[in-house]
Amino acid sequence: MKRIIGIAVLLLVVYLATWIMADAFSGRAVFMSGYNQENLLRRIALYGILGIGVSLVIITGGIDLSLGSVVCLVGVGVPWLAVGHGWPMPVVLLLAVVLPLAIGLGHGLLVTRLRLQPFIVTLCGLLIYRGATRGFTQDQTAGFGNGFKGLRWLANGEIPLFAGFGIPVPLLILGLVAGVVAVFLNKTIYGRYLLALGNSEEAARFSGIRTDRMVIVAYVICSFLAGLAGLLFVLDVNLAQPVDFGNFYELFAIAAAVLGGCSLRGGTGTVVGVLAGTALIQVLRNMINLVFPSYQNMEYAVIGLVILAGVVADELAKRAVARQKAAS
């Protein structure tokens, strides 16, 4: 829990700052409007699913750079098949589940059986899935047009709560995913195995844990969640272009996970932390659009600086604590 305090405080500060700057300066509920909060929550939900997925892989000491391309593959593939080629939606959705599972399995097998480095395997994945999507769609944009309103409710629907505010449906999906993964990590033997092998693969293997299987499971879940996020993204946005749909999302997901306390060396990470990291990045983007729209092209720089500040502060805090411990 200690690892999360820093990011939680940072999130709170940025949240309050945005609120004050956006609403106080304009004298209206800009940031704190139901509408904006809903939007914010929906975005956190979509990106959060990616972050949770990649955090599982990071816990094993690996990395997944292919997330964004899996988002692209599913996000483009689903409307391309369902609308462009008239395949029945249940079949398409089945494919949208099976394909990411197969991709994750492939990554896991290459990493465990062939002992290839995760960075390389998933970098190749990044290139291959996007290239393939661009190839089979011939770079055509795909979208649902006016159809599939029911399905699209999953991404843009809401459960009305009170005047002007409702809980976005994707947030419920995120809640489900986060809950399952959190329980998996903390309450089941498999979560414990994952944490153990991330810290010391040998210690886990020598204890009779089939570490290879657990690593494969992590990659499979990660790719599956990337596919799920890809589906929700396209249901939300309603159209996807192969050349750039999901571009860079892996980096934002990894950044969120790291901000949330995951160490790229493996063995640590919490779901709550990842959610806080995701929220921080999304609130920042919201802040820039609401408060500093003219500096919107510096968005990357601001996010980069905040992430850096976050990890530096975290490190300095850890050192201060260690020094105090040593002194006492």
Place this chain on the structure above:
Amino acid sequence: MKRIIGIAVLLLVVYLATWIMADAFSGRAVFMSGYNQENLLRRIALYGILGIGVSLVIITGGIDLSLGSVVCLVGVGVPWLAVGHGWPMPVVLLLAVVLPLAIGLGHGLLVTRLRLQPFIVTLCGLLIYRGATRGFTQDQTAGFGNGFKGLRWLANGEIPLFAGFGIPVPLLILGLVAGVVAVFLNKTIYGRYLLALGNSEEAARFSGIRTDRMVIVAYVICSFLAGLAGLLFVLDVNLAQPVDFGNFYELFAIAAAVLGGCSLRGGTGTVVGVLAGTALIQVLRNMINLVFPSYQNMEYAVIGLVILAGVVADELAKRAVARQKAAS
């Protein structure tokens, strides 16, 4: 040297295949024309400089994801200042050297003194330098127009050799860089230190080596070379867009280094290997453009597959050798 044979063979195969497919099918010297070979060599030179830079960081066990953004910063910044703001070119060039040096120093200090993870530090770098460039240029394209022909000779000039073929000037620059780095790695005590600390930072430090300084030096050289490449890229292309100039170059540079035998775990890597890896990727792109232009949108997929095939073959070959050794 063993680690390079695989990539060398692969490069040869792809080179010959491209030659045969492009020239034999068309009955003309397409691939083997002086013009095309010059282009190819120039591209290898530009990307090769990046690859060599990042390989030094990879040897220390680190990674540099910010390369592409440094390429953007320098590539956009130089014409923006020199043409857009009329700064004298010597001052601008000095800045183009000093700024990357400072960036590398910053990365190195954060990695060694604060013990932050290189992935995170340079991911923040990736975001910050691109965001900053977009911010200060207000997203405007920068270029040299008709000016600076002399300087641009560095990137698009050539030393005529025989009819229709000359050695591109950037290749000479690459030769210089590669030579210096190769000597540094193999013939100087500092190269030894770099390799030793890449294998075991602790053991090197316990031997009295100032490992922190060496790591910083690696990051500084890497950023400097990224800046140099950025300058050459913009001198070659003559224009740079803040939003995408140098995008993804870090991934291609890392892929080239890994193909060329660098292990992301640190401690191994050769300049020749990195050059071969870079050449392979560029010949592949050339092949796609010359032989399969209609599948150009699958370029990424092809490159990804070849990289994957390369590392898988490498791994399998290593295993076969090991098995033979064990058997004998």
Place this chain on the structure above:
Amino acid sequence: QKSGGGARQFAFVTNGVDPFWTLAEQGVKAAAAENQMDVKVLMPAGGAVEQKSMLEDLLTRGTTGIAVSPIDAANQVDLLNEVAGRSILITHDSDAPASNREVFIGVNNYDAGRMCGQLVKEALPQGGAVMIFIGRLEQDNSRLRRQGVIDELLDRSHDPSRFDPPGGEIKGERYTVLGTLTDNFDRALAKANVEDTLSRFPDVGCLIGLFAYNPPAILEALEQAGKMGKVKVAAFDEAERTLQGIRDGQVQGTVVQNPYMYGFRSVEVLKALAAGDRTVVPADKFINVPARQIRKDTVDEFWKDLNAKLGK
């Protein structure tokens, strides 16, 4: 005919990857089939660097004629002249007047922008605040297009060389341009930009989407916000959702270029030039494929025609 032997090859090079170019590709293909020509369509996804290596490789292949949409004409003169020296060069979509290109086929983006501005004026005759959404500001065509809109709304004189930097509000007598938000082709971000605008400026009068995917993103956001119809929309290009929006009265209108025609005409012109026929080049070296405003009354006809071109 395949690319082997002595068959002449031609190429149509875009400035990026976009549905807009898919339409142009259809035009290219139609014309190529009609004239029995071999024309490759190449779309660089990696910006100016990739466009350069594509052109070099086309020259290597011995391509007879090339139609290019330069990413930044002023800085690509050398490259374009090299192409012109080894092949027949024409430009489309975006011109490079300083180069040795034979002719330019395209639209005047500044004028097109002013046409879009007129649609805004129709939508908000009393004046009001507007926000501009666009993919990037770097390429010439987008800069001119945006400037056209602004100049029209501020009733300024016709001056394509003017440039208002994107930061800050631009206030005119009747219209205020609240800002310009870019998204780098990230669809999710394009939508988020609209949402955040609705949060910050609840009384925004009209949303202007200048890249093909911007109007659909605007419509998505409006629908979710329950503000459909309350906030006006002015569009550019012919995304399906945009046309549907015009039909449903959600979009005031859209300005369409004619990318299909860019492709089609480019091929025809290349063919003529390759045969030594220079009569296709007008004196001012500009083949205008004018932009058009599509409103509710013309949308059905336009759409039918479009689908026919796309083979739907």
Place this chain on the structure above:
Amino acid sequence: MNDRAAGQSPPRLVASGICKSFPGVRALHDVHLRVHPGEVLALLGENGAGKSTLMKILAGVQKPDAGTLEADGVPIPPGSVQEALRQGIALIHQELNLATNLTVGANIFLGREPNRHGWIDEKAIAAEARRVLDLVGLDLDPSREVGDLTLGQMQLVEIAKALSVNARVLILDEPTSSLSARETERLFAVMNELRDRGVSLIYISHRLAEIHRMADRVTVLRDGVNAGELARAEISHDAMVRLMVGRDVSRVYQRTSGTPGAVVLEVNEVRTAANPGHGVSLQVRAGEIVGLAGLIGAGRTELLEALFGVNPPLSGEIRVEGRILRAQHPRDAVLGGLALVPEDRKKQGVVLAESVRRNLSLASLERDRVRGFLLNEAAESGITERMIRELRIKTPGEEQPVRFLSGGNQQKVVIGKWLAMSPRVFLLDEPTRGIDVGAKQEIYQLMEKLAASGAGILFVSSELEEILGLADRVLVMHEGKLAGDLRRDELTEERIMTLATGGQARDRSTH
């Protein structure tokens, strides 16, 4: 130790015809091994003889290339940890194998968590963990994170983990190498208790005295093959050594003392980060071998690392041959004339992946450089050849990666690296840990030779026998303080232990 009926009952575990090769190494060839209920079988062999490999095969961690395993006469499939655990075979590894991010309890039950359909039963873990921790005498909260423990505590957690299996065959691979006398005694008591309950134990150690004391039977491996067996009655130092090394090695090392010269190392009130409470002062003379004794965690490693600039001292003064040494980084210490042979040989001593040549020259590259910063390859070759010859480093060649050398030869490489710098003072931290008898003797001789050539030596050891045999003088540390300074003629085992555990030297407090 009373007579036991071991060997009469049918064997509990039998391994036959075991073969195992690694790339370039034949680790085991047609090896046989059996252990009976209620028996302590000692497994002996030089470094690299294949002991650990054989044990890993028994525990299912590694799969043999050939051979069979039988438990109680029933064959068990090799290469499965789960299967081995089912048969009650538990292995305490030579290297620590703990997940430092998990709690003590989680580590003890890793892979065997009490669970209901996958849901962990934390209460059961806590209760059961407390029980086995008590067994090894570790008073620890099972919910503490392992990463916060000391090395010695971690070793005890490893032992507790193996005990929690309720093993029928318990394998201990050099469990005492990071334990001091007190913990070792405790461990032996537990082992005796288990033996009396009928558990089979396989015990590996390079400390022959321990084996003499504990073993009912000894099996010896040499170069991956069975080299012989000794029944309880036949176990003697000489017999064991002969089987292991194939020649006689003297029983106890006895230093042929010289006369110490001037003070080469002087330490005044140095405070370390781990023990900021009090300073340490000591002196080492030229030609003198000073032993540094103490319990695990007494702060000996910390002291050596502070002197060497690894964790720079907080305050105090260090002088080498009278010159002040400001040790802010190992480099300062090296230039000042110090050399450190670190505790963790594989991580800190050698660059495992690099060649013998590169390791031997690593410290002296800078001194020998030419034209600013170019390598002096001639000097490098000279050093490499000389060290391989003088230290008799057993290696197929200069280019052999150090990874493939035996522990003793790796240690010689570390020493050779420093010899090239002709340091004035050697700091040796557990220089013979995990090293077989033959190599130990060579290292002792080497230390004497260094002293004879005028260097001062300060060496840490947890093996009292070697301290008694080798040291001219012994400093004893207790909880970060120097608790005593004993001359050679005052040395006894009890005196050292009393000081190390915080008692006063009874007869005389100072000398």
